Amino acid sequence: MSTADRAERVPKQDRSRATRQRLLEAAVACLAEHGWAGSTVSVVAERAGVSRGAAQHHFPTREDLFTAAVEYVAEERSTALRALFPEGAAAGDRRAVVAALVDLYTGPLFRAALHLWVAASDEEQLRPRVTELESRVGRETHRIAVELLGADETRPGVRETVQGLLDMARGLGLANLLTDDTARRERVVAQWAALLDGALD
Amino acid sequence: MSTADRAERVPKQDRSRATRQRLLEAAVACLAEHGWAGSTVSVVAERAGVSRGAAQHHFPTREDLFTAAVEYVAEERSTALRALFPEGAAAGDRRAVVAALVDLYTGPLFRAALHLWVAASDEEQLRPRVTELESRVGRETHRIAVELLGADETRPGVRETVQGLLDMARGLGLANLLTDDTARRERVVAQWAALLDGALD
Numbered sequence: 001m002s003t004a005d006r007a008e009r010v011p012k013q014d015r016s017r018a019t020r021q022r023l024l025e026a027a028v029a030c031l032a033e034h035g036w037a038g039s040t041v042s043v044v045a046e047r048a049g050v051s052r053g054a055a056q057h058h059f060p061t062r063e064d065l066f067t068a069a070v071e072y073v074a075e076e077r078s079t080a081l082r083a084l085f086p087e088g089a090a091a092g093d094r095r096a097v098v099a100a101l102v103d104l105y106t107g108p109l110f111r112a113a114l115h116l117w118v119a120a121s122d123e124e125q126l127r128p129r130v131t132e133l134e135s136r137v138g139r140e141t142h143r144i145a146v147e148l149l150g151a152d153e154t155r156p157g158v159r160e161t162v163q164g165l166l167d168m169a170r171g172l173g174l175a176n177l178l179t180d181d182t183a184r185r186e187r188v189v190a191q192w193a194a195l196l197d198g199a200l201d
Numbered sequence: 202m203s204t205a206d207r208a209e210r211v212p213k214q215d216r217s218r219a220t221r222q223r224l225l226e227a228a229v230a231c232l233a234e235h236g237w238a239g240s241t242v243s244v245v246a247e248r249a250g251v252s253r254g255a256a257q258h259h260f261p262t263r264e265d266l267f268t269a270a271v272e273y274v275a276e277e278r279s280t281a282l283r284a285l286f287p288e289g290a291a292a293g294d295r296r297a298v299v300a301a302l303v304d305l306y307t308g309p310l311f312r313a314a315l316h317l318w319v320a321a322s323d324e325e326q327l328r329p330r331v332t333e334l335e336s337r338v339g340r341e342t343h344r345i346a347v348e349l350l351g352a353d354e355t356r357p358g359v360r361e362t363v364q365g366l367l368d369m370a371r372g373l374g375l376a377n378l379l380t381d382d383t384a385r386r387e388r389v390v391a392q393w394a395a396l397l398d399g400a401l402d
Contacts, residue, residue, distance in 0.1 A: 035323045037238050111322070114375075118319045121312070121378050122236045131379045160392035167389060168365055171372030174315075177322050178332045188368060191361035195400050 020058050022048040027069035031112035036119030041065055067129045070116055073109045074137045081144055089148045091201075095193040097148045101166065102189055104141065105173030113137075114177070141166060151200050161199050168192065221259050223249040228270035233312035237320035242266055268330045271317055274310045275338045282345055290349040292402075296394040298349045302367065303390055305342065306374030314338075315378070342367060352401050362400050369393065 026048035030039045041062050045055035059065035081100055089097050104110070113134075120130035145162050146153060153159045172188065175181045227249035231240045242263050246256035260266035282301055290298050305311070314335075321331035346363050347354060354360045373389065376382045 033323075035319065038323070114319060117375070117378055118236065118315060122234075122239070127379060134379065157392045157395070160389045161396065163385065164369055164389045164393045164396075167372035167376060168369035169372065170375050171368035171370065174318070174371050174375060175368060177318055178328060178335065184364065188361045188365045191358045192365045194358070195362065195396060198399065199396050 016058075019048075019050055019054060021072075023050055023055055023058055023065065024069040024072040027065050028073045028109060028112045031066060031069070031115050032108040035115045036066075039066065039115075063126055063129055066116060067126075067133050070109070070113050071133055071137065073112070074140075077104055077109055078140055078144060081148075085148055089150065091150060091197075094149060094197055094200075095190065097145075098165065098193040098196065099186075099189050101141075101145055101148075102169045102172055102185065105169045106176045106185070110173040111177070114174070138166075149196070149200060158200065161196065165192070165196060217259075220249075220251055220255060222273075224251055224256055224259055224266065225270040225273040228266050229274045229310060229313045232267060232270070232316050233309040236316045237267075240267065240316075264327055264330055267317055268327075268334050271310070271314050272334055272338065274313070275341075278305055278310055279341055279345060282349075286349055290351065292351060295350060295398055295401075296391065298346075299366065299394040299397065300387075300390050302342075302346055302349075303370045303373055303386065306370045307377045307386070311371075311374045312378070315375070339367075350397070350401060359401065362397065366393070366397060 023044060027039070027044045030044050030047060034043075039062075041055050041059065042052055044065060045052045048055070055065070059068060081104065084100055085093065085097070116126075116130055117134065120126040142162065145151070145166060149162065151158050151162050153162075168188075172181070172185050176185065224245060228240070228245045231245050231248060235244075240263075242256050242260065243253055245266060246253045249256070256266070260269060282305065285301055286294065286298070317327075317331055318335065321327040343363065346352070346367060350363065352359050352363050354363075369389075373382070373386050377386065
């Protein structure tokens with residue numbers, strides 16, 4: 001490759017990466033707002049300001065696009081969560097950690113993921129991919145939770161305590177789907193953070 | 202009304218009630234299996250072995266049919282839950298009570314309700330009805346949980362403890378949507394029933 005070719009190539013890769021990212025973000029927004037039935041590659045391409053052909057170059061099928069989108073945004077959220085506690089969390093941060101974990105399940109990412117899960121429960125071609133994705137994202141969230149809560153999983157019951165907390169966070173996300181459940185959620189989080197303190201120490 | 206008229210009338214009411222019940226049960230099964238998009242009055246009427254006209258006599262709109270169906274089955278489940286502990290529950294029953302509460306969220310009723318919630322989050326004509334239904338069913342489930350757990354809600358934090366438990370149950374239902382999560386769920390339930398014991402006594 002000549003130097004000139006190489007110089008041209010790098011910005012092209014950058015442009016391609018930027019296009020891909022725009023498509024992924026548009027896909028999550030679309031899924032959160034319109035659900036699986038209203039989310040097609042064309043709708044997302046238009047929203048991202050990308051041609052349908054370019055979208056299909058990046059993501060050959062609708063399933064490719066939407067599973068990649070939920071995974072991408074989940075990774076962004078994990079990174080943001082770790083960044084909230086760059087030095088790790090102290091014991092006094094536990095309530096803030098529980099609140100931050102619960103926040104993972106109340107925004108547009110959770111709405112998008114929920115639409116994808118529910119669609120996957122009815123559609124055979126989506127189901128194995130979403131199952132695999134959910135288990136990967138779930139393991140990563142569990143890992144972060146253990147780390148930030150300073151939970152010692154070698155002690156009996158601690159693993160299940162953390163799992164139950166994440167199940168609760170998911171349930172709180174569901175309770176927030178139709179109405180703004182913020183006030184009630186804050187009281188539940190405060191109480192369970194206190195119970196967790198007793199269970200983890 | 203003559204005696205003969207009355208004699209004829211009672212079985213007619215019975216038949217009408219039986220038809221209504223068949224429609225409601227078929228509607229929940231349909232919603233759990235095919236989701237909102239695949240659930241129409243015609244599909245349900247056929248599944249219930251009832252004419253489309255008769256179905257529309259009972260439920261003028263699709264929204265009427267499906268919200269009534271989820272409410273009907275939720276009431277059936279509440280009755281069945283109370284019947285499990287006809288004398289109320291003793292302190293030693295707590296783990297069994299938690300397991301029974303969690304079971305409310307893992308069967309076809311939860312799948313049906315989840316499809317309805319998710320559809321309601323995108324559809325304006327469904328949203329207020331499902332919001333109202335969810336809040337009514339949620340209050341009733343909370344009432345049963347408080348009663349069976351022997352929780353004293355005048356003590357600070359107890360109300361939120363019970364709420365968090367029901368949020369966790371909902372989250373466990375979601376985790377069971379794509380894969381059979383029974384084994385993990387049983388371990389989480391055992392651990393959280395123990396934590397709850399400490400929090401409620």
